[in-house]
Each structure stands twice: as C-alpha cells, then as structure tokens.
Amino acid sequence: MIDLRSDTVTTPGDAMRHCMAQAEVGDDVYGEDPTVNRLETLCADMLGKKAALYCSSGTQSNLLALLSHCRRGDEYIVGQKAHTYRYEAGGAAVLGSIQPQPLDLEPDGTLDLEKVAQYIKPDDFHFAPTALLCLENTQGGKVLPMEYIEDARTFATARKLKFHLDGARIFNAAVKLNCPVTDITNHFDSVSVCLSKGLGAPVGSVLCASPELIQKARRWRKMLGGGMRQAGVLAAAGIYALENNIERLAMDHENATRLKEGLSDIQELDISPDSGQTNMVFVSTRGKGTGLSLFMKEKGILVSDEDDLRLVTHLDIGPEDIEKVIDVFKSFFSRSV
Incomplete structure (x- = not known):
C-alpha cells in the first residue's frame, strides 16, 4: 500500500x-x-x-x-x-x-x-x-x-x-x-x-x-x-x-512538490498554496470526494479523509508512487464526471 x-x-x-x-x-x-x-x-x-x-x-x-x-x-x-x-x-x-x-x-x-x-x-x-x-x-x-x-x-x-x-x-x-x-x-x-x-x-x-x-x-x-x-x-x-535519514528528507520534500503540481491539474481539487514546503500537501475536494478513500484503497493507496486531505510523503514513498497517486486521483474524478 x-x-x-x-x-x-x-x-x-x-x-x-x-x-x-x-x-x-x-x-x-x-x-x-x-x-x-x-x-x-x-x-x-x-x-x-x-x-x-x-x-x-x-x-x-x-x-x-x-x-x-x-x-x-x-x-x-x-x-x-x-x-x-x-x-x-x-x-x-x-x-x-x-x-x-x-x-x-x-x-x-x-x-x-x-x-x-x-x-x-x-x-x-x-x-x-x-x-x-x-x-x-x-x-x-x-x-x-x-x-x-x-x-x-x-x-x-x-x-x-x-x-x-x-x-x-x-x-x-x-x-x-x-x-x-x-x-x-x-x-x-x-x-x-x-x-x-x-x-x-x-x-x-x-x-x-x-x-x-x-x-x-x-x-x-x-x-x-x-x-x-x-x-x-x-x-x-x-x-x-x-x-x-536526515539528508534524505529533501527527497520527501521533492515528492510532495511533485504531488502538489500533479494534483493542481485536477479542477475538482483545491490545493492549499502553502502545501509542499516540506512533506505535506493539503487538498480539499470541495465536497466532491464521496467514495474517494474507498476508491483509493482499492487501488492500493491510503488517504486520511475524503473532503479535507493531508497527504504526507515519507521514506517508504518513491517518485513512482507519486505518479501512481496522481493518476488514481485523475481517474477518480474523471469517473465521477
């Protein structure tokens, strides 16, 4: 996961x-x-x-x-x-x-x-x-x-x-x-x-x-x-x-920045402008996230909420995982249209 x-x-x-x-x-x-x-x-x-x-x-x-x-x-x-x-x-x-x-x-x-x-x-x-x-x-x-x-x-x-x-x-x-x-x-x-x-x-x-x-x-x-x-x-x-494990924290920051950039392409999402300074990205689905957490879990991704999400990168998450997360988010909102 x-x-x-x-x-x-x-x-x-x-x-x-x-x-x-x-x-x-x-x-x-x-x-x-x-x-x-x-x-x-x-x-x-x-x-x-x-x-x-x-x-x-x-x-x-x-x-x-x-x-x-x-x-x-x-x-x-x-x-x-x-x-x-x-x-x-x-x-x-x-x-x-x-x-x-x-x-x-x-x-x-x-x-x-x-x-x-x-x-x-x-x-x-x-x-x-x-x-x-x-x-x-x-x-x-x-x-x-x-x-x-x-x-x-x-x-x-x-x-x-x-x-x-x-x-x-x-x-x-x-x-x-x-x-x-x-x-x-x-x-x-x-x-x-x-x-x-x-x-x-x-x-x-x-x-x-x-x-x-x-x-x-x-x-x-x-x-x-x-x-x-x-x-x-x-x-x-x-x-x-x-x-x-201190210097490698920069990789978590880079992954958070990439996640913020990728999710910013999804019109249904509001991304906090202060997100991605370090290893956290804050995302609002503006009430359009019903079923999101279950959908993500079925795709092998765990998130904390459906409406106001705190997405946190860490040493068990690599760049390829970030790309998958972005794709699954896009897939969910494309399906919802």
Whole structure:
C-alpha cells in the first residue's frame, strides 16, 4: 500500500533492524542502557543542548517539557492548531494543572507576537501566571521563518517566559532552510524531536534541554509510567535514523512538490498554496470526494479523509508512487464526471 496518511507509518528497513538486533542493552531506569545513553548524548549534541531524555512518544516528551517548565496553576501560550494543545489529549491541563491559552495561528504558522503580548497575564492573583510560550516547527508542514524565531526568542526573554519548541519535524525545517538544525534550536530552552516520523524509527522522541530541566523531566517521566528497561533495542533505531535519514528528507520534500503540481491539474481539487514546503500537501475536494478513500484503497493507496486531505510523503514513498497517486486521483474524478 502507498500510505499517505502520515509519516508515522514508515517501517524499519533491514539496516535499521540489524542495528536493533545488535544493540547493547541494560536497564535504562538505572541509567545503565548504553544505547539509550548514546542516543541521548547524540541527540543533545546535534540540537545544541547539554542533556536529553528518550521518551516513548512526542506526546510524552512535549508533556514532560510543559510539566518541567510550569508549576500547577501556571499558563502556557500556544497555537490553536498546535499539537501540544489540540492533539495531546489535554495532558498539560489534566495531569499538570497547567492552563492553556490558545491563540489563532497566522497563515504562515507563526503566532502574532503583538497578540501574544495582549494575552500575557498581569501579576495579579486573579490570573494564572503566564510561564511558557510554545511554538511548533514545522507547523502543518510550514517552516517558521528564522527572523520570526529570533524575534520570538527576544520577545520571550524580555517577558521572562520559558520557550519550548515542539520540533517533531525540526529536521524537515532545517533541510528546507538548508541550515544547521542548531540555527533553529539554539533559540529555545527545550526542544522535542520525533524519531518515528520522517526519520523512520519505529518508536520514540527525545526531549533536549538543560541538565536541570532534564532532571525534572526524568522524574515526571517515571511518574507517568515512562521509565523503560532494556530500551536500547528501540534507541538503536533512533541512532540509525539520526545518522542516516536526515539528508534524505529533501527527497520527501521533492515528492510532495511533485504531488502538489500533479494534483493542481485536477479542477475538482483545491490545493492549499502553502502545501509542499516540506512533506505535506493539503487538498480539499470541495465536497466532491464521496467514495474517494474507498476508491483509493482499492487501488492500493491510503488517504486520511475524503473532503479535507493531508497527504504526507515519507521514506517508504518513491517518485513512482507519486505518479501512481496522481493518476488514481485523475481517474477518480474523471469517473465521477
């Protein structure tokens, strides 16, 4: 199947599986798994931080960051469509008693800093103290401009806010900008990076930050049941991903651009103009997609919806797959006429 639903659907190749099978392991709760330790050191170094913590998922690593930056009753400011607010089951509020202040995102995926300033709470016992500003990069496949990130860092520092990045696809952003990933991550107090999306590992995210924050996060991870034992088998896949699967993200971006171009020829479809910056193409069928997902599945293609589709390229999809997807879309709408 050509699976366009997400870049989380990738499966480990033979080389990655070999690394997993050969991994040296120990008990990570005791800090004795050498492969986990190596992954954490590698990721911290790559992102320009002094410490890191291997987590079971991006949801967990983001939650650990929020719990470590904020106290009970604090507030964090975040985008309405940001993953940390919309897609992580309300964990910060439910488990941390941290109040979210969501704001509408701008078309380029940024938060308007003037609007953010209006929602920072005054030092008054009527309000939850604003403690943290969260961004996401990439946001809906869009890369945050570097000038904006620099301005946001200055903004957060001036207002004594901690600054967290949900960098699930941060390497997609760095590849798109053709810059070292540290050019982005150095502006943040903490960064979560996902290994199981475009990088192709089967499990895991890594939270990178200062040693002090990671020490807090490790305690929270234990409390949440996230302490793992011989996790080096999984960490080995993450090491392989970081060492082998970053530069090739450019191929996913090229495939997304080709997909956008091919689908743009179909009159029944509206393609988001911001699509194809990285590995995502957003498509609307304008209510004309009834039966589309079943038709695609019968042709060996999986999509997430029939009306508003997010089509995601990844390492299990090649140029020939993109051409087939375009042809099948054309076939469906030709049949519908």
